[in-house]
Amino acid sequence: MSKGLPKRSEDYSLWYNELVKRAGLAENSGVRGCMVIKPYGYAIWEKMQRVLDDMFKKTGHSNAYFPLFIPKSMFEAEEKNAEGFAKECAVVTHYRLQNDPDNKGKLRVDPEARLEEELVVRPTSEAIIWSTYKNWIQSYRDLPLLINQWANVVRWEMRTRLFLRTAEFLWQEGHTAHATAEEAVAETVQMLNVYADFAENYLALPVVKGVKTPNERFAGALDTYCIEGLMQDGKALQAGTSHFLGQNFAQAFDVKFTNKEGKLEHVWGTSWGVSTRLMGALVMAHSDDEGLVLPPKLAPIQVVFVPIFRKDEELAQISEKVAELKQKLEAKGISVKYDDRDTERPGFKFAEWELKGVPVRVAIGPRDLENGTAEVARRDTKEKQSLQLEGLENTLENLLHDIQENIYNKALQFRQENTVKVDSYEEFKRVLDEKPGFVLAHWDGTPETEERIKEETKATIRCIALDTPEEAGVDMVTGKPSSRRVYFARAY
Amino acid sequence: MSKGLPKRSEDYSLWYNELVKRAGLAENSGVRGCMVIKPYGYAIWEKMQRVLDDMFKKTGHSNAYFPLFIPKSMFEAEEKNAEGFAKECAVVTHYRLQNDPDNKGKLRVDPEARLEEELVVRPTSEAIIWSTYKNWIQSYRDLPLLINQWANVVRWEMRTRLFLRTAEFLWQEGHTAHATAEEAVAETVQMLNVYADFAENYLALPVVKGVKTPNERFAGALDTYCIEGLMQDGKALQAGTSHFLGQNFAQAFDVKFTNKEGKLEHVWGTSWGVSTRLMGALVMAHSDDEGLVLPPKLAPIQVVFVPIFRKDEELAQISEKVAELKQKLEAKGISVKYDDRDTERPGFKFAEWELKGVPVRVAIGPRDLENGTAEVARRDTKEKQSLQLEGLENTLENLLHDIQENIYNKALQFRQENTVKVDSYEEFKRVLDEKPGFVLAHWDGTPETEERIKEETKATIRCIALDTPEEAGVDMVTGKPSSRRVYFARAY
Numbered sequence: 001m002s003k004g005l006p007k008r009s010e011d012y013s014l015w016y017n018e019l020v021k022r023a024g025l026a027e028n029s030g031v032r033g034c035m036v037i038k039p040y041g042y043a044i045w046e047k048m049q050r051v052l053d054d055m056f057k058k059t060g061h062s063n064a065y066f067p068l069f070i071p072k073s074m075f076e077a078e079e080k081n082a083e084g085f086a087k088e089c090a091v092v093t094h095y096r097l098q099n100d101p102d103n104k105g106k107l108r109v110d111p112e113a114r115l116e117e118e119l120v121v122r123p124t125s126e127a128i129i130w131s132t133y134k135n136w137i138q139s140y141r142d143l144p145l146l147i148n149q150w151a152n153v154v155r156w157e158m159r160t161r162l163f164l165r166t167a168e169f170l171w172q173e174g175h176t177a178h179a180t181a182e183e184a185v186a187e188t189v190q191m192l193n194v195y196a197d198f199a200e201n202y203l204a205l206p207v208v209k210g211v212k213t214p215n216e217r218f219a220g221a222l223d224t225y226c227i228e229g230l231m232q233d234g235k236a237l238q239a240g241t242s243h244f245l246g247q248n249f250a251q252a253f254d255v256k257f258t259n260k261e262g263k264l265e266h267v268w269g270t271s272w273g274v275s276t277r278l279m280g281a282l283v284m285a286h287s288d289d290e291g292l293v294l295p296p297k298l299a300p301i302q303v304v305f306v307p308i309f310r311k312d313e314e315l316a317q318i319s320e321k322v323a324e325l326k327q328k329l330e331a332k333g334i335s336v337k338y339d340d341r342d343t344e345r346p347g348f349k350f351a352e353w354e355l356k357g358v359p360v361r362v363a364i365g366p367r368d369l370e371n372g373t374a375e376v377a378r379r380d381t382k383e384k385q386s387l388q389l390e391g392l393e394n395t396l397e398n399l400l401h402d403i404q405e406n407i408y409n410k411a412l413q414f415r416q417e418n419t420v421k422v423d424s425y426e427e428f429k430r431v432l433d434e435k436p437g438f439v440l441a442h443w444d445g446t447p448e449t450e451e452r453i454k455e456e457t458k459a460t461i462r463c464i465a466l467d468t469p470e471e472a473g474v475d476m477v478t479g480k481p482s483s484r485r486v487y488f489a490r491a492y
Numbered sequence: 493m494s495k496g497l498p499k500r501s502e503d504y505s506l507w508y509n510e511l512v513k514r515a516g517l518a519e520n521s522g523v524r525g526c527m528v529i530k531p532y533g534y535a536i537w538e539k540m541q542r543v544l545d546d547m548f549k550k551t552g553h554s555n556a557y558f559p560l561f562i563p564k565s566m567f568e569a570e571e572k573n574a575e576g577f578a579k580e581c582a583v584v585t586h587y588r589l590q591n592d593p594d595n596k597g598k599l600r601v602d603p604e605a606r607l608e609e610e611l612v613v614r615p616t617s618e619a620i621i622w623s624t625y626k627n628w629i630q631s632y633r634d635l636p637l638l639i640n641q642w643a644n645v646v647r648w649e650m651r652t653r654l655f656l657r658t659a660e661f662l663w664q665e666g667h668t669a670h671a672t673a674e675e676a677v678a679e680t681v682q683m684l685n686v687y688a689d690f691a692e693n694y695l696a697l698p699v700v701k702g703v704k705t706p707n708e709r710f711a712g713a714l715d716t717y718c719i720e721g722l723m724q725d726g727k728a729l730q731a732g733t734s735h736f737l738g739q740n741f742a743q744a745f746d747v748k749f750t751n752k753e754g755k756l757e758h759v760w761g762t763s764w765g766v767s768t769r770l771m772g773a774l775v776m777a778h779s780d781d782e783g784l785v786l787p788p789k790l791a792p793i794q795v796v797f798v799p800i801f802r803k804d805e806e807l808a809q810i811s812e813k814v815a816e817l818k819q820k821l822e823a824k825g826i827s828v829k830y831d832d833r834d835t836e837r838p839g840f841k842f843a844e845w846e847l848k849g850v851p852v853r854v855a856i857g858p859r860d861l862e863n864g865t866a867e868v869a870r871r872d873t874k875e876k877q878s879l880q881l882e883g884l885e886n887t888l889e890n891l892l893h894d895i896q897e898n899i900y901n902k903a904l905q906f907r908q909e910n911t912v913k914v915d916s917y918e919e920f921k922r923v924l925d926e927k928p929g930f931v932l933a934h935w936d937g938t939p940e941t942e943e944r945i946k947e948e949t950k951a952t953i954r955c956i957a958l959d960t961p962e963e964a965g966v967d968m969v970t971g972k973p974s975s976r977r978v979y980f981a982r983a984y
Contacts, residue, residue: 027627029558029559029620029624030563030566030620030623030624031559031561031562031563031611031620034559034560034561035559036556036557036558036559036624037556037557038556039554039555039556039639042554042555042556042557043554043555045557046555062531062534062535063531063534063535063538064528064529064530064531064534065528065529065534065537065662066521066528067521067523067526067527067528067660068526068613068644068646068660069523069526069582069660070523071522071523072589072599072600073598074522075589075599076597076598076599079597082589082599086588086589086590086591086599087588087589088587088588089587089588089589090561090584090586090587090611091584091585091586091587091588091589091601092582092583092584092585092613093583093584093585093586093601094582094583094585095580095581095582095583095648096578096579096580096581096583096648097564097567097574097578097579097581097583097612098578098579099578105568105571106565106568107564107567107568107574107578108564109583109585109610118601119523119582120589121560121584121613128521128522128523131522132521132522132528135519141835147531151644152560152643152644154560156587156588168559168560168561170557343633
């Protein structure tokens with residue numbers, strides 16, 4: 001089944017692409033830059049959505065839905081945001097097709113159905129949402145306004161990769177409005193922490209929490225906070241961002257409120273989002289040359305049973321036992337698949353579920369039944385052991401916890417081994433080429449130096465970590481003073 | 493709060509629009525024909541989604557996601573479908589905006605960023621999905637393929653109404669592929685039954701299950717099944733459709749499979765969908781002049797507690813009791829809101845929760861606490877009663893069941909009272925004007941007669957009900973023979 005999956009060590013990029021396709025997560029579509037998210041991939045995304053949505057609701061947010069289209073004049077209202085996204089947006093200009101008089105059976109755009117004003121397909125929804133908030137907010141009593149949207153967005157990327165960079169992608173975007181700058185910043189940081197919590201406890205991906213440099217800020221934000229993870233090839237991946245928008249959008253869309261003193265003020269805003277890009281992070285962080293390695297908390301199937309049998313009556317006995325075990329496991333909220341296909345051999349099934357990253361595989365044959373045992377294989381370490389059927393639901397529940405923890409710890413160890421402090425530019429370049437990962441280096445704080453390093457090494461400043469201690473030093477390139485190290489890496 | 497809500501008897505259409513806006517369900521946006529679904533409205537939609545999604549999964553379907561855009565050449569492949577939607581589709585022609593040299597600070601479409609091939613924003617996804625299925629289906633072992641998608645779609649409607657008809661709307665669309673016509677028809681009917689089950693048991697809306705006439709079929713289908721509900725103004729509303737596509741899309745996109753005998757055949761298809769239109773049905777079917785009347789199973793808040801107090805210490809005592817009751821109710825899966833705002837009076841709160849259709853309101857004052865009782869008001873009948881606090885969680889659980897049932901029965905009774913058999917065209921017209929509803933009449937089976945009736949009376953054939961008995965008769969207009977009655981109505 002996994003036969004021919006390229007090896008990570010030989011071609012990481014090809015390995016990733018092939019794995020995403022063969023494991024049934026996603027594939028390219030007949031539409032340039034757009035992907036099809038296949039059922040197995042979508043099932044993982046649904047699990048992510050459910051967990052995140054619960055987290056958003058627990059922190060007081062409600063979901064709503066705003067239009068897909070943004071009229072051009074509305075789009076351009078916040079200038080920096082418009083400038084940032086104008087270069088990559090899909091534009092609707094017509095609202096009708098007609099029969100093409102020159103080509104029987106073909107259609108063409110009806111030249112008479114040109115829109116008076118072009119519509120931008122949302123690359124992000126600040127403009128349409130803030131133009132709506134203007135009517136929702138009058139008084140301090142209307143604040144904070146805490147809203148989230150699950151939606152599709154479109155950014156016309158020229159070079160796309162499944163999940164990591166696609167013209168259309170699915171995401172959630174939170175958009176909140178507050179009475180004070182302090183409250184807005186607190187919200188920005190709260191949502192960054194929600195994302196970090198999700199990344200570490202569900203994706204099993206340790207992340208660095210930090211702030212972007214001005215160069216890397218969201219267009220229209222005063223500050224962009226982010227979480228950054230490290231993939232197995234030593235490249236960083238930005239897994240979520242949370243923006244403090246200041247009063248930029250409130251000013252652009254004239255959103256004011258009467259404060260408790262009766263004075264009219266512009267409100268303060270935030271926005272924050274994670275996308276189907278997380279699917280890419282999930283694959284890249286943990287999977288191996290045999291296929292996906294899914295953290296149990298996000299695996300659509302957590303335990304797969306494979307019967308080992310020759311005769312139909314053996315299968316019947318095994319099936320009966322599995323039905324019983326399945327019920328007990330499901331009562332604990334564990335999702336179970338019984339693969340009793342008679343068209344495939346056990347070895348094929350093993351490989352298939354390995355490819356699909358099912359955390360635990362249980363094989364049961366006639367001798368196991370006699371002994372009251374089963375052969376249990378964990379996907380992450382590939383260890384096998386014989387376990388008692390009696391109380392198996394408890395053993396497996398614990399095993400799933402262990403696997404979740406182990407996957408996280410492995411990723412954490414990898415990150416620790418691939419995060420180095422560097423003090424000279426020469427060493428910096430050598431590390432990036434020989435043992436890429438996070439490089440902690442001093443930076444003089446100027447966009448020019450950042451730009452130069454990016455051009456010369458393809459490494460960018462991923463973030464200024466929130467927990468970095470102050471440390472006197474000098475910029476490795478310019479020799480100018482620096483008060484703390486920042487995270488550099490090549491990145492997705 | 494509900495002050496000034498128009499009355500149904502005076503202007504049903506205005507009542508609907510105002511209610512949708514004031515109850516916080518949705519509003520018009522700054523984008524022509526597109527609405528904003530507000531948090532309270534979206535919370536109801538989320539409940540609908542959850543229930544439907546579970547039903548789809550129980551019947552073996554998986555979710556997936558396909559691109560928003562459909563290249564023109566792909567869109568036109570199934571001719572009837574293309575013809576049906578070409579007149580109302582949004583078309584993306586460019587992928588970039590640039591600074592407008594003639595207007596500082598403004599943007600314009602970059603003439604050099606014209607797409608080689610225009611992209612249609614999906615009005616429905618058969619084309620993109622069947623072009624994908626071509627690669628997913630080779631053998632009978634790949635069938636049936638049972639997939640659903642939750643998505644936004646765009647149909648450029650000229651006259652729009654919140655939820656009922658909007659340029660962009662949210663929906664789910666199932667797309668399945670089968671080895672035989674029989675299996676595809678069985679799937680079509682199964683999903684019709686799922687929709688009817690949902691409408692009756694969750695929306696509390698009795699529906700007629702039937703088949704559309706050829707005139708009203710989905711473009712590209714061989715048969716369209718539908719469920720039709722009756723609104724309080726006597727107009728019908730199509731609440732869901734399920735299409736038997738035959739081999740139309742399989743032929744258009746060359747989707748073939750090798751059957752068990754090794755022969756290559758085109759597969760058979762279905763598609764089926766319900767949309768945010770259901771929100772309109774929910775409002776129109778049950779609500780009254782004071783506001784929404786929500787069936788408990790879809791109400792985001794099922795029970796609201798309102799404290800009646802003068803002094804802070806009274807509030808404290810009430811709050812303590814409510815916290816205890818809330819916990820017991822939530823343990824039963826009942827969603828509870830405690831409205832302890834000190835900025836509004838009880839009367840204002842009562843009116844607000846009435847407007848929002850919360851099924852049960854519980855008012856508790858100091859004297860109630862002394863007596864161990866509370867004043868419980870049900871939204872549907874407006875009856876109030878004093879109930880014991882002891883065991884209130886059980887009483888309210890039963891009450892919510894009663895309310896769900898009562899709302900359904902009321903709608904059923906309304907439909908029964910407004911469904912009449914008519915044998916002459918004169919009576920037909922009189923009924924439509926004087927006491928509109930479903931009119932069961934004989935029809936000669938021709939599109940011409942159907943068209944004439946539509947032009948002369950604005951009534952359409954809603955469906956040929958699946959359970960209509962055979963009955964010899966004559967068409968009320970042409971006098972030609974007919975073997976059974978069909979459902980006519982004016983419709984949304």
